[in-house]
Amino acid sequence: RAGIGGNMLLLSVWSWERLPVGRPKSVRFNPWYEDEDDDLRRPTWAYKWDVVSEMMNDVNLMYQKYIAEL
Secondary structure, eight states, X not given: OOOOOTHHHHHHHHHHHHOOXXXXXXXXXXXXXXXXXXXXXXXXXXXXXXXBOOOOSXXXXXXXXXXXXX
């Protein structure tokens, strides 16, 4: 299974947070209970994008939709 990381992951999360265009749907968002009282152990804002839906549509259609929305 392939994935992205580093700068591409940061750019993806930033764009999902700021732009409604091309944003995946968050499948679930689990509340954060681990070390609840420790402010230094809070999750980052990217935590809510941990589980997202995959887009399985035609690439050409998605590109046209993306450009139209942008």
